[in-house]
Amino acid sequence: MKKFIHDFKVIKKWLPGSNHVILHLLCSEPLPPIKAGQFAEILIPDEPEVFLRRPISIHDVDTKNNTISLFVKIVGKGTYKLSELRVDDTLNLLYPLGQGFEFPEHDKILLVGGGCGVAPLLFLAHSLSQHNYHPDILIGSRNADEIHETGEYEKYGNLYLITEDGSLGEKGLVTHHSIFKTDEFKYKIVYACGPEGMLKAVNQKLKGFDTEVFVSLENTMACGIGACLSCVVKTTTGNRCVCTEGPVFNTKELAGW
Amino acid sequence: MKDLSVKLHSLELRNPVMTASGTFGYGWEYEDFVDLSKLGGIVVKATTGSHREGNPYPRMAETPHGMLNAIGLQNKGVDYFIKAIYPAISDFPTNVIVNVSGSTVEEYESVAEKINELEKIPAIELNISCPNVKEGGMAFGTSCASAQAVTRAVRKVYKKTLIVKLSPNVTSIVEIAKGVEDEGADSISLINTLLGMAIDVEKRKPVLSTITGGLSGPAIKPVALRMVWQVSQEVKIPVIGIGGISNASDAISFLLAGASAIQVGTANFIDPSVTMKIVAGIEDYLERHRIDSVKDLVGALDVS
Structure with a gap:
């Protein structure tokens, strides 16, 4: 799937409880196809102590309104910064990344x-x-x-x-x-x-x-596109990148599970 | 139209902007963001004699203005490279350079000999500076005698442009640069990562599975710039500057310090299209300063 770098505008922010933030983001371009389970690498704005993008799951997609939402647990400086964003702020996303979930044959x-x-x-x-x-x-x-x-x-x-x-x-x-x-x-x-x-x-x-x-899986990663090889997980066929070959894996493929 | 072309021995680059090994995969990872025909060259990730799984996870840690990695040369080995990867990348519209590594002089020699047969690979970069493998890698690059021994062995079997990538984890990088120049290196690239570490104080454990790793990113740029400056004063062969380059201004500072070309590494992780912006920025700089050729910037630092 083709990947993009797009700017999004925060149109709604919600802090449910003390350690989560839900962001609704309007894309500046028409949204590309996104599969459930895919994620975005988010550039954390104005936070010199955060160097790398942060990988965050796509929480939901509203194609009609050209918006996506993110559900983020506040764990460190990067995610804290996301919780401090205000409506109308801009966020830069590299997405959609990873393989997402495959739809099954069964309905159970x-x-x-x-x-x-x-x-x-x-x-x-x-x-x-x-x-x-x-x-x-x-x-x-x-x-x-x-x-x-x-x-x-x-x-x-x-x-x-x-x-x-x-x-x-x-x-x-x-x-x-x-x-x-x-x-x-x-x-x-x-x-x-x-x-x-x-x-x-x-x-x-x-x-x-x-x-x-x-x-x-949620391994720490740098690039999100299969270049840095930081996020590997041990599988029955050797180290594989969580970012490009996952993040979704059948547990039968995971070594030691 | 400004002339952005540069030459590294017999290797001609349409512009001085290359990508650093281990940060750009095999190139195809970036196809949605980079027009390869606008790059001077790409250095694909390290290739060793046989398959390597690399080090256990976790093998990356974020640091102030940079990151540590301890990937450990994960790759499927030179034979797999020739069979499965080379056909897919040999027609890329840019110079495709293979980074060569190993645990023994013989392994370097044998990989280089095999890559020498690949018609569309115009150069190799000899990696004697990886800090993340137990044997070989940086061990060869931290003593002048062993750096020379590897270069000498590979020079005998490798007939095209031979670039040697140097480690900054040494007392005198100038001495090693001169040493590999004497053994027939056509160009020198520097710097590889600086050895570092990170600690999770809550767990009282190292962040990386290997305890130590290689530091890259803007944090190392001043060190890299100083080393490029020192080395380019002392060698006659062209120098490739590497270390934290994230924009055109960074790239130009390396050229002014004496580098004939540059490699962009960790910045690709933050902005996969950054190399395109750097090429455009260098062109814009030449326009603004009314300089016809980028070659006129090389070593043009005014220290008066």
């Missing part, structure tokens, strides 16, 4: 998101729904304050929630959710995104099931 699909790993799942649910799939969606988080936009996900599928403190939905870690009960688990395809520990736990949980697990 479960999307699993943990923490800020939900970022690409809204767009995935949205895209699946546009192609007449009916995914179920499970979102796990530390507490109710970190779960946002539930109404958006509900547009595209059944939403299940779990929090570590039980303040919303069931109580426990994602893998403790009743959806994973062995005798009732019906999904052929699981798309998961979140911290690596969570992804590995989900994959372990489903070993021995007749289920394919696809995970979206």
